[in-house]
Amino acid sequence: MTTRYKKYLALLVPATIAFVMFACSKVDEYKDIVSGDKTKPGTVSNIKVENGPGRAIITYDLPNSENILYVQATYKINDKVSRQTKSSYYSDTIHVSGFAKKQEYTVTLQTVSRANVVSDPVEVKVNPDTPPYLMAFPTISTQPDFGGININIENPAKADIGVVTIMKDRITNQFEIVNQRFTKLEDIAYSLRGYDTVNLEFGIYITDDWDNVSDTLFTTVKPIFERQMDKSKFGRYVLPTDAKTGFGWEIENMWNGNTGSPGYHTEQPIQPLVWPAVVTFDMGQAAKLSRYTIWNRGIDGSGNWLWQAGAPVTWTLWGRETNPVDETLPNGPGAPGVGQTSPNGWINLGTFKLPAKPSGLPNPAYSNSDLEFWNAGFSYNFNLELPKIRYIRFQCQEIASGTNNFFNIAELTFWGDPR
Template identity: 30%
Template sequence: MERIYNTLVLILTFGLSTLSCSEEKFGPILGGGGTPGPVREVRVENLAGGAKISYALPNDENLLYVKAVYSLKGVEVESKASYLTNHLILEGFGDENEREVALYAVSRSEKESSPTTVTIKPLPAPVFSVLQSLDVQETFGGIVVNFENPSAASGSVNSNVVIGTLRWDEELKEWESIDTYYSGLTKDQFAVRGLESVPIRFGIFVKDRWDNHTDTLETELTPIYEEEIAKDRWRDVRGLYPVPQVGALPVSGNPMVEAVDYSGAYPIVRMWDGNVGNFFHTKAGFELPIWVPFDLGESIKLSRYKIWQRSVAGGYFSHGNPHEWEIWGTNTPEDPNSWVMIAHEIMVKPSGLPVGQNSADDRAVAAAGQEYDFALDAPPVRYLAWKQIDNWASIQGEFGFMHVNELSLWGQRN
C-alpha cells in the first residue's frame, strides 16, 4: 500500500513540475472548427445618423458573432452582433457621405470569414432635425426653448441630445456658455433663467454623444422682468376663509378640507422660512384633495415657482411629497367663488423608476429643487392655495397627506 502511495506522489509531483515549466499560452477556448462562410443576402436601411444592416447568417454551428468594420470620424471602429440576431445597427455618423462597411462572420475560435462589403449613406443625424425644430421665446427671467427629437422614439440612449445655450459677450467679443440641457424625449422644453431684462444675443446649438454638432442658431431676445418674491410677509390663513369647492373634489362627495399641521415641530411657516433642510408636514389620512391657503401680503403677477421635496426613508419621490397638485389664487378670499386655478402639475421622476427606487439623476433633480411655471394669463393675486390632489405614496388615492421642504416664487410686484 505504501509503495502505491509513493508512486502516486511521484507521478503528481512530476506532472505539476511539467505544468509549471511549460510556456503559458492564451487563446480562444475552442480551437476547433473551420473558417465560417461569409454573410449573404445583405440589405441596408439608412437611418438618421446611421444604418441598419440585415443579412443571412452562414450555416455554421461554430458561428459566434458578426462584425462590421468601418470608419467613424477618421478612426476605424468595429460593431458586433451575436449569432442570435440577423442585423447590425451602426450609429454616430455626423454627415450623409457614402461609406463602405466590411462584414465578417466570426467563429468561436475567432476565425473570420472573407469580408462582405456594403455601402451605406446615413440620413441627417438627429441633432440636425432637433436644431430645425427649435422654437426659442423670451419668458420671465430668460428664454424658453421648445424642440422635438423624433429619433428618441426608438428609446435608445444614443438618440439623446445635448442642447447648449450661449450668450454673446460684447466686451470680450466671444460666446460664453450659460446653460446645458440633456434630453432623451421626443418632445421637450427647457428654460434658461436668472437673466436681466435687457436685449441679449443668444446662441443655441445641438450635439450628441459622438460630438456631432450643429451650427449655432443665433437670436436676440429680451427676457421679461421678474424678481424672486421675498417671504417675510407671507402668513398662514387656514381657518379664516371658506374653503371653495372647485375642481377635483373628494370621491366620497364630502367637502374638501384644509390640511392642518402634523405637529408643532412641522408648522406651515417652514414651507417659506428659506431653509430647504426642514419641512412642513400635514396630518395623515385626509380625504384628497386637501386645501392649504396662505397670504403673500401683496398682489403679485406670478411667473414661476420652485419646490423642494422632503427626503424621507424611501428617498425622494415617495411618502407625502406632492405628486399631483393645483395652485389657486384670489384677491378676495372671503368669496369662495373668486378663486382661479393658476397652475396644475403632475411631478415626473426623471428616471421613470418605481416608487422607492431613485437614480442619481432623480436625487440630483430633487435636491436642487424642481421648477414650474404659472399660467401666462394668470391674474395678479395676493392669496394662494396649494391644492394637494395626491402624493407619491398614494398616487390617485382617496386618502393622503402632504409634506414639502420649501416653496419659492418669482414674479412682478404691482
C-alpha cells in the same frame, strides 16, 4: 432676431459630450483566439439593408463554417471618424449607426474566424435617413422668458441627443458653453434663467452620441424682468374651508427659508375630511408670477419620506389679487382651466404633478441621484398670460401614500414681477 451660423464652433464639441463614445465600439468581446485553424473564412452573402434615421440594419447569410467567431463591419460615419461594430456568429444581423448625414456610405463586412483570421472584404452601400440630431435642429424655437430664455425642440425619433447653449464670455469675448442638456424626450422644453433684462445673444446646437454636431442657431432675446418674491411679506390667511394645521408644523414654515423639517403639515387625518384639501396664504404684495419651486419632506430624524406619505402628487394653485373670499374650490371634470376663474373669482394658476423617481426603485429604496433630485426641489413655470396675483390657495388633490386625508410641504419659493 435669429440667424443660423455654420459650425466654426465645432472646436467646442469635445467639451460638450457627456455620452460614452464608441469610436471602436463593441470590439473587446471577441479577442480570444480559440482555434488553431488558420484557414481564411468565407464571406457573407445575400446581403440586405434596412435604412433608418442615421443608421442601417444589415442582414446576411453566413458562410457554412463552424470556425467563424463573428462578423465585423467597418465604416466611416463622417469625413474623419471610423467605427467598427461586431456581431456574433449566432446572429445574421449587424447594426451600423452614428452616420452624420443623409447620404450613401460604404460599409465593409468581413467574417473573423476563431483563430482571428479575417475573410476577404465585402462592400455594401447603405443610405441612412436624416440622423435624429439633424431632424431636431430645424425645430428649435426660442422666446424670452422671466429672467432668461425659453427653449423648445422636437425630437421625433426619441433619440439620445444633446442640446448645447453657448454665449459670449464677457471677459474673453469668446463663445462658451453655458448649458448642456442630454435627453431622449420627444418634446423638449426648458428655460435658462438668471439673466438681466437686456438684449442677449444665445447660440444653440444639437449633438449626439457620436460627436456629430449641427449648425448653430443664434438668437437674440431680452429676458423678462423677475425677482424672487419677498418672503418677509408672506403671511397666513385662513379661510373657513382651509385644512387645519397639525403637529405644530405651522404654515409659516412654508416660507421660512428652511427646505428641511419641520415644514407645514395638516391634521392627519383632516377632521372633518374634505378633499381635495386647501390651504391659503397671502404673499403680501401682488405680482405677475413667473415660476415657483416646491420642496417636500425628505429624510429627517423620523424617517425617509421620499415619494412617500404626505408629499403632494397632484395639486392645483389658485390665486387672485384682491378680495380673497372663501369657497369650496372646483375640482375634476368641468373645473375651470388655467386662467379661468371659479364661481367666486379664484383664478386657476395651473395643475402640477410630482415628477417620478428617476431610478424607478420601489419605495422606500432610493439612489443618491434620487435624493439629490428630491432635495433640489421641483420647479414649475406659470403661464405667461396670467394676471397679477397676491393671495394663493394650494389645493392638494392626491398624495404619495394614496390615503388622501392629509398633506405636508417643506418650503415654497415664488418668482415674478411685483412692479
